[in-house]
Amino acid sequence: MPDHLHSxxxxxxxxxxxxxxxNWKKYVAGKHGVDWQRDFFDHRLRDHHEVDEKTNYxxxxxxxxxxxxxxxxxxxxxxxxxxxxxxxx
Numbered sequence: 001m002p003d004h005l006h007s008x009x010x011x012x013x014x015x016x017x018x019x020x021x022x023n024w025k026k027y028v029a030g031k032h033g034v035d036w037q038r039d040f041f042d043h044r045l046r047d048h049h050e051v052d053e054k055t056n057y058x059x060x061x062x063x064x065x066x067x068x069x070x071x072x073x074x075x076x077x078x079x080x081x082x083x084x085x086x087x088x089x
Contacts, residue, residue, distance in 0.1 A: 006057075006058040006061060007058075008045070008051065008054060008058070017042065021040055025040075059071040059077070062074040062076075
């Protein structure tokens with residue numbers, strides 16, 4: 001999405017999600033000049049049904065916004081099994 005980010009991530013107990021997100025946003029802001037909003041919104045996914053639901057929501061978001069016709073056409077997606085993202089690799 002051009003104005004925000006969706007992701008499904010897992011975090012270790014230490015240093016924890018808030019610290020990891022804060023440090024990542026600081027790195028991206030410094031390297032790429034992104035002006036992030038102050039906090040973030042998280043939602044715990046408790047089972048595979050919730051993971052599937054949120055994954056489908058994320059994949060369909062650019063289609064709902066009219067940025068592509070099909071979810072498969074959106075190039076700004078990375079899945080760990082895909083290997084390194086082409087723009088970063």
